[in-house]
Amino acid sequence: MTTNLAIIQMDIAYGDPAVNRRQARTHIKEAVAKGGEVILLPEMWTTGYDLSRFDEIAETLDGPTHQLLAELAENHQVTIASSIAEREGEDFYNTFVVYDKNGECCMKYRKAHLFRLMDEEKYLKSGDQQGNFQLGETPVAGVICYDIRFPEWIRTHMLEGARGLFVVAEWPKSRVAHWRNLLISRAIENQCFVIACNRVGADPNNEFGGHSIVVDPWGTVVGEAGENEEILMVEVDFSRVEAIREQIPIFQDRRPDLYK
Ligand SMILES: O=C(O)CCC(=O)C(=O)O
Numbered sequence: 001m002t003t004n005l006a007i008i009q010m011d012i013a014y015g016d017p018a019v020n021r022r023q024a025r026t027h028i029k030e031a032v033a034k035g036g037e038v039i040l041l042p043e044m045w046t047t048g049y050d051l052s053r054f055d056e057i058a059e060t061l062d063g064p065t066h067q068l069l070a071e072l073a074e075n076h077q078v079t080i081a082s083s084i085a086e087r088e089g090e091d092f093y094n095t096f097v098v099y100d101k102n103g104e105c106c107m108k109y110r111k112a113h114l115f116r117l118m119d120e121e122k123y124l125k126s127g128d129q130q131g132n133f134q135l136g137e138t139p140v141a142g143v144i145c146y147d148i149r150f151p152e153w154i155r156t157h158m159l160e161g162a163r164g165l166f167v168v169a170e171w172p173k174s175r176v177a178h179w180r181n182l183l184i185s186r187a188i189e190n191q192c193f194v195i196a197c198n199r200v201g202a203d204p205n206n207e208f209g210g211h212s213i214v215v216d217p218w219g220t221v222v223g224e225a226g227e228n229e230e231i232l233m234v235e236v237d238f239s240r241v242e243a244i245r246e247q248i249p250i251f252q253d254r255r256p257d258l259y260k
Pocket residue numbers: 115118144145146147149170171172175178
């Protein structure tokens with residue numbers, strides 16, 4: 001059975017959640033009209049990296065963005081995933097959330113590796129839980145941007161049985177070659193689908209690179225966006241993962257007695 005993915009590669013209005021919610025609503029409706037069943041938006045798409053204003057613009061998990069995502073997921077019977085600037089008391093997190101077809105938040109993952117180059121560690125707290133979840137019958141996982149530089153963290157999710165890795169990002173244009181190579185490597189070494197959404201446009205500090213991408217468990221790029229706004233549509237068959245894991249059984253051949 002196949003799944004239709006819609007990856008919304010959008011620009012983000014810096015520090016303006018109301019504008020971004022309006023844009024996202026339009027993009028999500030277009031993604032649904034194109035047949036998207038699982039819809040992915042970029043990292044912290046409501047706020048961008050306006051970290052010093054998080055006191056004003058980050059949301060609790062029942063805030064307006066969450067209400068919007070729950071409403072759209074339920075009304076259109078789709079799954080919607082992305083990360084949102086989360087407020088909990090006086091603390092802030094970069095949090096991956098997934099809304100299922102019932103409009104329920106079925107997964108919450110707080111970014112584990114904070115990215116110093118963009119000052120995340122000065123404003124945010126890191127999470128310490130994994131991002132595994134179920135997409136219907138298929139076990140998958142979600143991580144955020146810089147997390148993909150930590151293969152051991154991705155492998156930890158794969159050892160729980162994940163067959164797909166969803167990645168949301170605000171990855172700068174200057175390192176798009178790293179983005180592509182890291183994502184392709186994570187797909188090959190874990191024999192899983194990698195489904196990654198980056199933003200485009202610029203904020204006061206960075207220009208962002210786009211190139212949202214879907215890589216299959218053999219490491220082949222099966223869909224890739226350019227450097228402008230677009231909705232990347234890709235159909236995937238998660239059962240391919242089993243076939244490739246049988247062909248080259250790396251999970252059986254691991255030597256955890258030699259390494260973690
Ligand atoms: O690792 C990188 O080069 C980019 C990471 C990043 O932009 C982030 O985690 O927000």
